[in-house]
Amino acid sequence: MKKLVLLRHGESTWNQENRFTGWTDVDLTPKGFKEARNAGRLLRENGFTFDIAHTSLLKRAIRTLWIALDEMDQMWTPIELNWRLNERHYGALQGLNKAETAKEYGDEQVLIWRRSYDTRPPSITTDDKRYPGFDMRYRGLPSGDIPVTESLKDTVARFLPYWNQSIAPQIKAEKKVIITAHGNSLRALIKHLDNISDQDILNCNIPTGIPLVYELDNNLKPLTNYYLGNDSVIGEAISAVANQDKAGA
Numbered sequence: 001m002k003k004l005v006l007l008r009h010g011e012s013t014w015n016q017e018n019r020f021t022g023w024t025d026v027d028l029t030p031k032g033f034k035e036a037r038n039a040g041r042l043l044r045e046n047g048f049t050f051d052i053a054h055t056s057l058l059k060r061a062i063r064t065l066w067i068a069l070d071e072m073d074q075m076w077t078p079i080e081l082n083w084r085l086n087e088r089h090y091g092a093l094q095g096l097n098k099a100e101t102a103k104e105y106g107d108e109q110v111l112i113w114r115r116s117y118d119t120r121p122p123s124i125t126t127d128d129k130r131y132p133g134f135d136m137r138y139r140g141l142p143s144g145d146i147p148v149t150e151s152l153k154d155t156v157a158r159f160l161p162y163w164n165q166s167i168a169p170q171i172k173a174e175k176k177v178i179i180t181a182h183g184n185s186l187r188a189l190i191k192h193l194d195n196i197s198d199q200d201i202l203n204c205n206i207p208t209g210i211p212l213v214y215e216l217d218n219n220l221k222p223l224t225n226y227y228l229g230n231d232s233v234i235g236e237a238i239s240a241v242a243n244q245d246k247a248g249a
């Protein structure tokens with residue numbers, strides 16, 4: 001049996017301000033630092049060690065990983081960074097407040113933008129200052145890979161090549177792996193691993209800073225999965241993510 005750990009970054013400044021974030025490179029809040037440290041503590045107390053860590057090119061995920069590894073006293077763990085683990089690109093919604101957007105467009109529309117499988121939020125244009133093509137970290141990418149908006153389906157499509165070519169072979173080769181990423185890039189992976197339907201993925205919400213352990217068979221089919229930590233804290237954190245788009249939030 002193989003174990004894979006998934007960790008969403010700790011609370012970011014735009015999580016705190018309840019803004020659509022996507023590829024915007026915002027940092028952790030003080031609470032996010034604490035969540036990352038707590039994730040490291042839970043991993044340490046449960047005896048986890050890693051041969052390799054994967055994360056995105058966004059500092060909220062990178063810093064969460066650094067802090068968790070620091071808390072585990074395993075900062076020497078090799079880290080691979082890849083844009084394919086980035087958050088889903090939220091197009092022209094990036095920067096907008098989720099509750100205000102729900103007031104303007106309605107809860108139902110915002111839920112569709114946030115959680116439906118194949119609906120893309122409105123796009124940005126390639127002359128928008130939010131266009132990732134202006135950011136030097138993405139300079140090596142073909143322009144066809146640089147998003148102006150993404151559905152979860154698009155996120156699955158750009159995550160899976162990295163999973164299939166880099167991460168899955170490492171796990172099959174008995175490497176112990178942690179992936180520190182984002183709410184929607186991790187939903188993309190979970191959809192694939194658990195073979196969740198396009199409809200049911202709507203109800204999947206991932207809390208910040210709580211390690212999620214997958215136990216996998218030799219073909220990487222999930223046997224079971226569980227969060228580390230206190231069940232009621234985890235339940236509240238999952239509901240808080242689900243409710244961010246309520247007009248009264």
Ligand SMILES: O=C(O)[C@@H](CO)OP(=O)(O)O
Binds near residue numbers: 015019020023241
């Ligand atoms: O804003 C975002 O990029 C994501 C994650 O924080 O939000 P949501 O949960 O609404 O998909």
